[in-house]
Amino acid sequence: MSRPIQIAPSVLPADFSKLGDEVAALEAAGVDLIQWDVMDGQFVPNLTFGPDVIASARPHASVPFEAHLMVHTPDVMAERYVEAGCSRLIVHAEACAHLHRTLAHIGELGAAPAVALNPATPPSAVQHVLDLVDLVLVMTVDPGFGGQSYLTSMEPKIAAVRAMIDAAGLADAVDLEVDGGIGPDTIAGAAAAGANVLVAGSALYRDRDGLDHAVADLRARAEEARRA
Numbered sequence: 001m002s003r004p005i006q007i008a009p010s011v012l013p014a015d016f017s018k019l020g021d022e023v024a025a026l027e028a029a030g031v032d033l034i035q036w037d038v039m040d041g042q043f044v045p046n047l048t049f050g051p052d053v054i055a056s057a058r059p060h061a062s063v064p065f066e067a068h069l070m071v072h073t074p075d076v077m078a079e080r081y082v083e084a085g086c087s088r089l090i091v092h093a094e095a096c097a098h099l100h101r102t103l104a105h106i107g108e109l110g111a112a113p114a115v116a117l118n119p120a121t122p123p124s125a126v127q128h129v130l131d132l133v134d135l136v137l138v139m140t141v142d143p144g145f146g147g148q149s150y151l152t153s154m155e156p157k158i159a160a161v162r163a164m165i166d167a168a169g170l171a172d173a174v175d176l177e178v179d180g181g182i183g184p185d186t187i188a189g190a191a192a193a194g195a196n197v198l199v200a201g202s203a204l205y206r207d208r209d210g211l212d213h214a215v216a217d218l219r220a221r222a223e224e225a226r227r228a
């Protein structure tokens with residue numbers, strides 16, 4: 001595992017009435033990138049925001065933006081998310097009948113393609129597209145809401161995806177991201193299993209010592225777990 005530990009906040013718990021200030025505060029707190037949870041009310045039972053909202057926040061921070069597309073038809077608006085300032089688009093393997101084509105399309109748009117797996121979906125679903133992506137996201141909750149409990153049962157799956165990436169000789173090129181219930185009590189398990197990009201939402205905003213402390217604390221716990 002050679003890719004660095006990265007802390008990626010989900011903006012889902014942020015104050016939507018001042019998203020520009022919120023992303024600027026996350027950047028000032030030392031995050032490595034920002035994840036936008038796009039939900040269409042179909043693929044997941046929740047509805048969040050589209051490319052225009054993301055574009056409105058783009059001028060307020062310079063860290064990379066990734067769009068986690070929890071939508072049934074990611075191809076339809078992929079170009080809009082790239083135009084909005086997202087340098088990585090994450091699509092769900094479960095939503096793409098032609099995953100290889102969808103990932104290639106995102107690459108043609110000039111963004112980094114990435115693929116996500118719901119908790120019940122096996123790692124084999126992405127085995128044949130590892131060479132097309134710069135990141136694999138293993139969901140550690142069923143997508144759709146923040147504040148859910150981390151599924152420890154996903155750790156063997158995280159390890160299996162890590163082994164798959166390493167066996168393909170892609171350890172330097174492909175990140176392994178986890179998302180859902182990541183916080184001070186769960187991040188070590190995910191990092192030790194092989195994740196290097198850790199998405200956190202509610203854990204960042206409920207830290208009484210503030211965002212700066214929350215980000216530094218999560219990063220320290222993940223790096224320590226990786227060294228162990």
Ligand code: DX5
Nearest residue numbers: 010143144146147181201202
């Ligand atoms: C859930 C989203 C997550 C979520 C994370 O579908 O993909 O990014 O917002 O929030 P926490 O960290 O609170 O589980």
